[in-house]
Amino acid sequence: xxxxxxxxxxxxxxxxxxxxxxxxxxxxxxxxxxxxxxxxxxxxxxxxxxxxxxxxxxxxxxxxxxxxxxxxxxxxxxxxxxxxxxxxxxxxxxxxxxxxxxxxxxxxxxxxxxxxxxxxxxxxxxxxxxxxxxxxxxxxxxxxxxxxxxxxxxxxxxxxxxxxxxxxxxxxxxxxxxxxxxxxxxxxxxxxxxxxxxxxxxxxxxxxxxxxxxxxxxxxxxxxxxxxxxxxxxxxxxxxxxxxxxxxxxxxxxxxxxxxxxxxxxxxxxxxxxxxxxxxxxxxxxxxxxxxxxxxxxxxxxxxxxxxxxxxxxxxxxxxxxxxxxxxxxxxxxxxxxxxxxxxxxxxxxxxxxxxxxxxxxxxxxxxxxxxxxxxxxxxxxxxxxxxxxxxxxxxxxxxxxxxxxxxxxxxxxxxxxxxxxxxxxxxxxxxxxxxxxxxxxxxxxx
Numbered sequence: 001x002x003x004x005x006x007x008x009x010x011x012x013x014x015x016x017x018x019x020x021x022x023x024x025x026x027x028x029x030x031x032x033x034x035x036x037x038x039x040x041x042x043x044x045x046x047x048x049x050x051x052x053x054x055x056x057x058x059x060x061x062x063x064x065x066x067x068x069x070x071x072x073x074x075x076x077x078x079x080x081x082x083x084x085x086x087x088x089x090x091x092x093x094x095x096x097x098x099x100x101x102x103x104x105x106x107x108x109x110x111x112x113x114x115x116x117x118x119x120x121x122x123x124x125x126x127x128x129x130x131x132x133x134x135x136x137x138x139x140x141x142x143x144x145x146x147x148x149x150x151x152x153x154x155x156x157x158x159x160x161x162x163x164x165x166x167x168x169x170x171x172x173x174x175x176x177x178x179x180x181x182x183x184x185x186x187x188x189x190x191x192x193x194x195x196x197x198x199x200x201x202x203x204x205x206x207x208x209x210x211x212x213x214x215x216x217x218x219x220x221x222x223x224x225x226x227x228x229x230x231x232x233x234x235x236x237x238x239x240x241x242x243x244x245x246x247x248x249x250x251x252x253x254x255x256x257x258x259x260x261x262x263x264x265x266x267x268x269x270x271x272x273x274x275x276x277x278x279x280x281x282x283x284x285x286x287x288x289x290x291x292x293x294x295x296x297x298x299x300x301x302x303x304x305x306x307x308x309x310x311x312x313x314x315x316x317x318x319x320x321x322x323x324x325x326x327x328x329x330x331x332x333x334x335x336x337x338x339x340x341x342x343x344x345x346x347x348x349x350x351x352x353x354x355x356x357x358x359x360x361x362x363x364x365x366x367x368x369x370x371x372x373x374x375x376x377x378x379x380x381x382x383x384x385x386x387x388x389x390x391x392x393x394x395x396x397x398x399x400x401x402x403x404x405x406x407x408x409x410x411x412x413x414x415x416x417x418x419x420x421x422x423x424x425x426x427x428x429x430x431x432x433x434x435x436x437x438x439x440x441x442x443x444x445x446x447x
Contacts, residue, residue, distance in 0.1 A: 050287070052336040053181040055344040059401060062182070071179045071186030073332055081352035081381070083335065087167050089219065090191055090328065097212060099165040099193060104145035106169065110135035115305055116144045117241055121274045125172045142168040143299075143324060146194040147306050155310040155320070161197035161205055167331070168192045182336035189331040195323040196303075198310070202321050206257035206279075206296060213281055213294040213327045220338055221347065224284040225293070227263050229254055231277050233270035240274050241301040250298040251277045275301040278324075285341040293334065297324040345425065348404045348444040355382040355437070356398040360391045360410035367414040371407055374434050380441060382407075399424060404444070407437060 048054070056062050061079030068074065075083060091101060110128060113119045118126065118140065127138040139145070146164045155162070169189045178184055195205050217225065232240050232247045240247065254277055258265050265279070272278060281294035299322040302308075309317040328334040338346075348354055355375055359368035365386050375382035383403075385394045391408065398406050408420040413431065421429040421437055429440070 050340055050343050051181075052183075052339040055339050056181075059344055061339075069186070070176055071174060071184070073182065073185060073187070078352040079335075082346060082350050083331065085350050086328070086331070086335070090167070090216070091165075093212075093216060094165045094193070097163075097208075098161075099163040102146065102149055102164045102166050104142060104149075104166060104168060105139070106171075107136050107138050108144070110137050112144050112148075113137045116141075116302060117275065117305060118144075121241075125174070127171055127173060138171045139168075140170050140172045142166055142170065142190065142192045143194055143302060143322075144306075146192075147302060147308060147322075150196050150308060150320075151306065155196075157198060157310055157312045157318075160310060160320070161195050161201055163193060163195050165191075165193035182332040185330070185332055188333070190326050191328040191331060191334075192324075192326050195325070196308070196310075196320050197323070198312070198318070199321050202253055202298070202323070203257055203260075205323055206254060206298075207260060209296050209323070209325055209327075210257065210261050210263065210279075213296070216327050217281070217283055217294065221341065222283040222285070222293075226282045226284065226290060227258065227265040228268050228271070228280045228282065229258065229265050229277065230268045230271035230273075230280060232272050236270070240272065241305075242275070246300050247277065250300060254279050254296075254298055273297060275299050276324075283337065285337060286343075287340070291333075291337050293329045293337070294327045295325065295329065299324055344402050346402070348441055351402075351404050352381065353383045353401070353403050354380050354441060355405045355407050356394075356401075356403040357382055357384045357407045357409065358391060358394045358398065359384075359386060360408065362388065364409045364411065364414050367417075368409040371409060371419055371434065375407070375437075378434075378438055380438070395422065405437065405441065 056079070059078060060076050061082070062076055063074050064070065064072065065074060094101070110119065113126070118137075122140065126140050129136055129138070145168075146166070149164060150162060167189055169187065171187045174184060174186055179186070195209075197205055214225075217223075229251070231251050232244075234244070237244065255265075255267075258279065276297055276299040278295055278297040280292055281296075282290045283293045284290055300319075303320050303322050308320045308322070310320050312318045346352075357368050357372045357375070359365045365384075368384055368386065372382045372384045385397070387394070391410075395406060395408075402424055404424050406422040406424075408422060410420065413419050416431065418431045418433055419437065421432045421440070423429060423440075432440075
């Protein structure tokens with residue numbers, strides 16, 4: 001039982017009540033070899049080979065250590081490569097779309113969170129501690145920090161909209177019974193951004209965000225999504241900040257943007273966050289499962305609480321409007337969804353190892369090293385398997401690791417200065433030059 005407990009923690013397989021991944025992964029659309037896991041309450045649950053926690057172990061992507069703590073992820077080298085590739089793509093696309101990248105601390109004085117309202121509405125989910133007689137909070141959100149950057153100097157209407165984006169790590173207390181692999185954590189990173197704009201710019205920004213979210217999701221192979229508009233519950237006004245008039249204005253603004261884009265949506269009364277309504281884009285994966293991912297939130301409350309203004313053309317100060325948005329959502333959760341969506345067969349541009357260079361015998365290792373060096377020079381992530389095992393074993397290992405391409409070097413290839421190319425899940429491509437392999441990789445990376 002102790003070994004089982006250690007294994008569960010190592011790969012993030014914890015008891016959970018809030019997610020339905022395990023039940024859904026056993027559906028007819030996802031046929032797999034099933035395993036049984038017995039948790040602390042002796043209840044048996046099924047894990048499939050397509051579950052991100054199983055794939056995380058097999059592909060050596062991440063783990064959870066009991067000594068570190070539940071709900072906190074340790075990224076292994078292979079997983080870190082994928083994570084960084086996602087981040088680099090995300091940064092490039094945001095810079096192209098007029099965002100400015102920022103970086104903020106992991107803790108702040110509690111007064112910041114009292115002004116924001118989090119201590120009133122969210123304290124049970126926050127880590128609060130006292131040091132030298134002063135209360136601090138481990139940040140659960142990035143927004144108050146971005147607000148402080150905005151407020152660091154006077155702002156003019158000519159600067160708006162201002163867009164701050166951050167790959168920001170946050171910490172929230174979740175009950176241990178709800179934690180689940182990468183899906184629900186206590187520490188995670190958001191692809192967070194905040195747009196500060198004038199009231200007459202809001203609708204244009206929402207329309208632009210809907211297009212931007214679609215573009216990002218499609219790059220990762222998600223072409224189908226369902227949209228929800230989370231609104232205020234009129235029967236429980238004490239749960240929300242702000243007047244009914246402002247809430248109705250914000251909700252109508254989001255609804256108009258969806259209608260202009262001809263995007264069908266379902267309204268979800270009572271699902272709004274305490275500071276404003278939001279649009280959720282839920283992606284649909286290869287197993288027809290729906291996941292909450294992109295969120296676009298209208299906020300007229302925090303600008304008022306933090307006294308955020310800009311000077312308009314009339315020379316007077318006006319209150320700024322703030323839009324919160326996370327298009328991939330929690331990066332760890334998105335990583336888990338993506339892993340299950342492609343069953344660990346990451347697209348070539350994301351694969352931690354794109355080419356496994358496999359010498360047939362020790363006599364071919366010299367040429368294999370030359371092939372690897374050339375691939376690395378061209379920016380290809382290539383690894384050399386120079387172990388003294390058989391070529392069939394090396395191929396099998398590369399297949400199990402889901403490496404997209406194998407470059408096999410035997411006596412014939414060494415003499416001809418070519419490589420025998422094999423593609424994962426497809427088979428042999430025949431004898432090619434390195435340049436021909438590069439063209440295959442380039443073509444796959446554009447798909």
